[in-house]
Amino acid sequence: MIPFGALAPLFHRFGERIYGEEIKGLLRVLIEDLPEGAHLADIGAGTCVLSHLTQRYRDDLTLTAIDPCEKMLYYCHDDITTHIAGAEAIPLEATSYDMVLVGEALHHFRDVDAALDEIDRILKPGGKLFLYDFDPTHFKGKMIALFEKLMGEPAHFFAPEEIAKKLEGFGFACEIKTASWRYVIEAKKVEA
Numbered sequence: 678m679i680p681f682g683a684l685a686p687l688f689h690r691f692g693e694r695i696y697g698e699e700i701k702g703l704l705r706v707l708i709e710d711l712p713e714g715a716h717l718a719d720i721g722a723g724t725c726v727l728s729h730l731t732q733r734y735r736d737d738l739t740l741t742a743i744d745p746c747e748k749m750l751y752y753c754h755d756d757i758t759t760h761i762a763g764a765e766a767i768p769l770e771a772t773s774y775d776m777v778l779v780g781e782a783l784h785h786f787r788d789v790d791a792a793l794d795e796i797d798r799i800l801k802p803g804g805k806l807f808l809y810d811f812d813p814t815h816f817k818g819k820m821i822a823l824f825e826k827l828m829g830e831p832a833h834f835f836a837p838e839e840i841a842k843k844l845e846g847f848g849f850a851c852e853i854k855t856a857s858w859r860y861v862i863e864a865k866k867v868e869a
């Protein structure tokens with residue numbers, strides 16, 4: 678398994694670099710039209726890299742971070758509510774979040790279907806999902822997937838089209854915003 682607790686200082690120091698300007702720009706645009714004081718949940722938040730980015734772009738958001746590794750959550754800003762928990766059982770109320778962030782974390786979830794069920798449950802109708810991950814059909818993505826398998830991680834990597842199809846099965850409308858060895862999917866929970 679990857680020792681996230683021991684690596685937490687490195688994720689805190691260098692974690693933002695993995696996102697790059699294009700990805701950050703997509704996140705910035707996606708949060709622009711969220712309502713004042715919108716509630717965001719960062720799932721597999723780690724050291725809260727994505728949450729901190731959203732705070733840089735807007736100062737009115739209410740953030741909650743979920744991660745099973747307490748030492749990663751230690752670095753989240755004090756105004757972010759943290760819960761030590763996995764994505765498969767999110768300790769948050771149903772239909773209470775405007776947006777969910779999942780950054781390079783979905784492939785670590787033990788049970789992706791259970792996690793997507795939970796994300797769907799906590800989102801309000803019309804709520805958004807920002808999903809960032811690595812494409813195992815590209816060389817770099819394949820190398821990351823291989824490394825994680827060797828480390829004993831779940832390594833649930835999906836090509837963007839594949840995870841978009843899965844998300845549609847959970848009632849999301851999806852748009853693949855950028856797709857190379859890493860991709861961003863913006864998904865919207867279809868209104869009932």
Ligand SMILES: C[S@@+](CC[C@H](N)C(=O)[O-])C[C@H]1O[C@@H](n2cnc3c(N)ncnc32)[C@H](O)[C@@H]1O
Pocket residue numbers: 681688692720721722723724725726727743744745746749762763764765779780781782785786787788
């Ligand atoms: C590569 S880090 C990414 C952290 C952060 N989202 C970022 O962008 O820097 C992956 C994170 O997934 C977390 N994780 C592992 N298993 C998980 C699970 N079942 N549910 C939620 N998060 C999990 C790890 O503890 C780790 O913090």
